[in-house]
Amino acid sequence: MALIDHVKQICNRLAPLGWRNLFLQHGLDITANDLSQELSKTLTINRTLNGFEDFSQDGSRAIEPASPGLSLLYHGLASALVHPTPNNQPSANADDYPTLEELDIIENYIYSVANRQLSDFPNAVIAVFAYQYRQAPRSPHRVHADMAYSRTGVARIGTVPANYDASRRSFWVEANDGSENPAVLPARYGAFLAIERFPSATDMVLDQRPNDALRNFLFPVHKLFPGNECLEGLDLSLDWFEYHINEKLRKIHTAGNIPLFPGFDLNQPPFVIDSNNSNGLVRIQGLNGSALLIPIEHPTIVRTATQRNANTGRDEIVRFRVPVNNQNLFWTSYIIPSVGNARLAPEYVNIRHEVVTSPKGQQTLVDLNQSILDEDEFREKLVQGDYEAAHFIDDTCDGCVSVRVNGLSSSVDNYPAYSLVTALDFFPLADQSDIERWRSETVISLGEHFAQGSPDPLSNGRFAANPNIQNPLTSSLAFSRTDLTLTAIVGTRLLTPISPNNNISANLLTSFLPDAAANIFQPGWDVSLSRDSEGTFYAAYGLGSPFPEDAKLCAALNSFWPAVAPDAARTFGVIFSPTAMPMLDQELGYHPNHPKVRSGEVESVSGWDGEFGPFFEQVNGLQVNFANPNRSDYVSNSLAGLIRVNPLAMVDSIELIERMEALRLCIRTLPPNNDIVSSTELLLVVAEKVNDWSNRSDRADSSMTGPGYLYEFADVERRTRPTRDVRRNRYRVLSRFTCQITQQGLFWQQNQDPFTFQSR
Numbered sequence: 001m002a003l004i005d006h007v008k009q010i011c012n013r014l015a016p017l018g019w020r021n022l023f024l025q026h027g028l029d030i031t032a033n034d035l036s037q038e039l040s041k042t043l044t045i046n047r048t049l050n051g052f053e054d055f056s057q058d059g060s061r062a063i064e065p066a067s068p069g070l071s072l073l074y075h076g077l078a079s080a081l082v083h084p085t086p087n088n089q090p091s092a093n094a095d096d097y098p099t100l101e102e103l104d105i106i107e108n109y110i111y112s113v114a115n116r117q118l119s120d121f122p123n124a125v126i127a128v129f130a131y132q133y134r135q136a137p138r139s140p141h142r143v144h145a146d147m148a149y150s151r152t153g154v155a156r157i158g159t160v161p162a163n164y165d166a167s168r169r170s171f172w173v174e175a176n177d178g179s180e181n182p183a184v185l186p187a188r189y190g191a192f193l194a195i196e197r198f199p200s201a202t203d204m205v206l207d208q209r210p211n212d213a214l215r216n217f218l219f220p221v222h223k224l225f226p227g228n229e230c231l232e233g234l235d236l237s238l239d240w241f242e243y244h245i246n247e248k249l250r251k252i253h254t255a256g257n258i259p260l261f262p263g264f265d266l267n268q269p270p271f272v273i274d275s276n277n278s279n280g281l282v283r284i285q286g287l288n289g290s291a292l293l294i295p296i297e298h299p300t301i302v303r304t305a306t307q308r309n310a311n312t313g314r315d316e317i318v319r320f321r322v323p324v325n326n327q328n329l330f331w332t333s334y335i336i337p338s339v340g341n342a343r344l345a346p347e348y349v350n351i352r353h354e355v356v357t358s359p360k361g362q363q364t365l366v367d368l369n370q371s372i373l374d375e376d377e378f379r380e381k382l383v384q385g386d387y388e389a390a391h392f393i394d395d396t397c398d399g400c401v402s403v404r405v406n407g408l409s410s411s412v413d414n415y416p417a418y419s420l421v422t423a424l425d426f427f428p429l430a431d432q433s434d435i436e437r438w439r440s441e442t443v444i445s446l447g448e449h450f451a452q453g454s455p456d457p458l459s460n461g462r463f464a465a466n467p468n469i470q471n472p473l474t475s476s477l478a479f480s481r482t483d484l485t486l487t488a489i490v491g492t493r494l495l496t497p498i499s500p501n502n503n504i505s506a507n508l509l510t511s512f513l514p515d516a517a518a519n520i521f522q523p524g525w526d527v528s529l530s531r532d533s534e535g536t537f538y539a540a541y542g543l544g545s546p547f548p549e550d551a552k553l554c555a556a557l558n559s560f561w562p563a564v565a566p567d568a569a570r571t572f573g574v575i576f577s578p579t580a581m582p583m584l585d586q587e588l589g590y591h592p593n594h595p596k597v598r599s600g601e602v603e604s605v606s607g608w609d610g611e612f613g614p615f616f617e618q619v620n621g622l623q624v625n626f627a628n629p630n631r632s633d634y635v636s637n638s639l640a641g642l643i644r645v646n647p648l649a650m651v652d653s654i655e656l657i658e659r660m661e662a663l664r665l666c667i668r669t670l671p672p673n674n675d676i677v678s679s680t681e682l683l684l685v686v687a688e689k690v691n692d693w694s695n696r697s698d699r700a701d702s703s704m705t706g707p708g709y710l711y712e713f714a715d716v717e718r719r720t721r722p723t724r725d726v727r728r729n730r731y732r733v734l735s736r737f738t739c740q741i742t743q744q745g746l747f748w749q750q751n752q753d754p755f756t757f758q759s760r
Helices: 003-017 019-024 035-040 072-078 100-112 248-254 375-384 432-442 547-556 634-639 653-669
Strands: 125-134 146-150 152-156 163-165 170-172 187-197 217-224 237-246 282-286 290-295 306-308 315-317 319-321 333-335 353-357 363-367 388-390 397-406 417-422 489-491 528-532 535-539 615-618 622-627 683-690 708-716 728-742 745-750 756-759
Touching: 003 019, 003 035, 003 100, 019 072, 072 100, 072 125, 100 217, 100 290, 125 152, 125 217, 125 397, 125 417, 152 187, 152 290, 187 397, 217 489, 237 282, 237 417, 282 397, 290 397, 290 417, 315 363, 333 547, 432 653, 547 634, 615 683, 615 728, 653 708, 653 728, 653 745
Parallel strands: 152 417
Antiparallel strands: 125 146, 125 187, 146 489, 163 170, 187 217, 187 290, 237 397, 282 290, 306 315, 319 388, 353 363, 353 388, 397 417, 528 535, 615 622, 622 728, 683 708, 708 728, 728 745, 745 756
């Protein structure tokens, strides 16, 4: 069947669901008898319609050959801002929207009507790109909605199957069964003819970096898809391949210099898990002209693993002996030192789960956080070492996605894509690049707001991909050490130069491109930097073992490098690295002794990480009660299913920026004046969002109206006090500050003093 006939079927299915009426407002009838002529005619496009405001000013037809961003039909069907309902509100019925397969067919048709030949693309190569249609502020040029392409894709693990949200035109992090289980997030890849060159003045490289003008990039010029309509005179078919590897546990022993426990084999799972020895990492699913790289879901995001021990002949929990006189601790995580800025093994390893083996070989996993109640004894156990700690696996990995294009000459060079399968995305509607733009435009210096790093997106990185990844298509190495632009995001050229739209807008779709992931640093969230004798490169094995081990440290140290990861600094009462991106009380969790729980105003529920946030309490004077970072164990919480994406999933970049702006206003206003967020000694204890101050009886002034925030800070005595619960600590409060923030400014008071107003 010809592609136009497939397009007809799609249009005929969607037409009675509201799409025909919607497109008729632009003069396009998707039920026309001669659909190909209808799709190619010039239209009078109504860009005042909701969802079409960011359609390209240069677009004038339903289908523009070889240009999805100039094709009105594709924009309407693919944009997360467009809906077939009369009020342009999302429909709850997924069948009202095109499927991914249908969008793929529309893309194929767009390129088919270009009537191109392979000879039209001299020096072209085959390249695999992760790609996504995005609204204007997130497109490579930020002028109009358009495709964004990267040679790196970022899929994410989960505990339930992928959930495609048709109204968002993307996969969603929450399960579709109403549970709180995180869904895996696939990445979509396509095969393209691409041209390698230095970027010209009109080439689109998102947020160009210094020296990019001297770097080679691959720019996609023509999508490759099956059939005889892709390139004249050729009949193509596509075969997709993947190879991924998780070798964290092996690296702990080879590069981390921890002796292997007798009887285990370093070269077998779980020490090394790859696509050759396991089907538990990922799978690849072809759509038509594109493919999905889908992580395999598992019941929990981390788990113990067994291996047949050659010495005992039994399947045993894989484990290692904690070094004697262990001084390599950060809080209670074991540290494998980095080499400069490179991590040759997971920098942080969980050692708080002891494996106890009986004389008969029966094994028990003992959570030391709960089994040792005395704090000094607990610490001494970790320092003395010489006990058997369990290894955990977490299914994060890196690898490549390759394609074989049958029908094209084997002499055409073929470049795979770098594929990362990373930790959960707790803020799917907030991207690294959004926060970095705000940071660069608002903060005077990098360290003024983030004490421990910055929100640098992976798309800004210019390192080679893991050079040890095998290409399953050729059985050779997948990536060159000199290829430094794999994580960049590129796009097509603009026809009419227009100033970009740098506004940060509400986002609806989740992204699997590198601007929604974190660049390297430490501890790290999505990828790390490794090195060997020939140079540095990206690799997944430098992240914590398992990843929640350093996710805790990232979160506790004001979100550290990722910045669009949860900021749990106030959960753990961290003063040396103050909160930079305030999480609300309900997101951090209400402890059973929280005043609002005791009064019956809210129910006690743990936060996104299974912990409880801080709160004020009267115990021999006013105190701040907070989580003990030495006892908090995200691995234990992961095993118990307590790590959740739901509390944070709907928080977007705009909301995060508003919270940070409110925080900055408070810190520079409260004593001492002109303090900065990254070095304040005030501890944020209470953070609530206020929908309308006029509905609050506790507002400082009757003139207060509209939305805002309630923040309460404490100046505390710098001495940690234990509680009866080893999981909680206290600080004695020296002074309490209440801040009521509105769009106009800040009303604040110290202790019971009168409120003072400070305008923004």
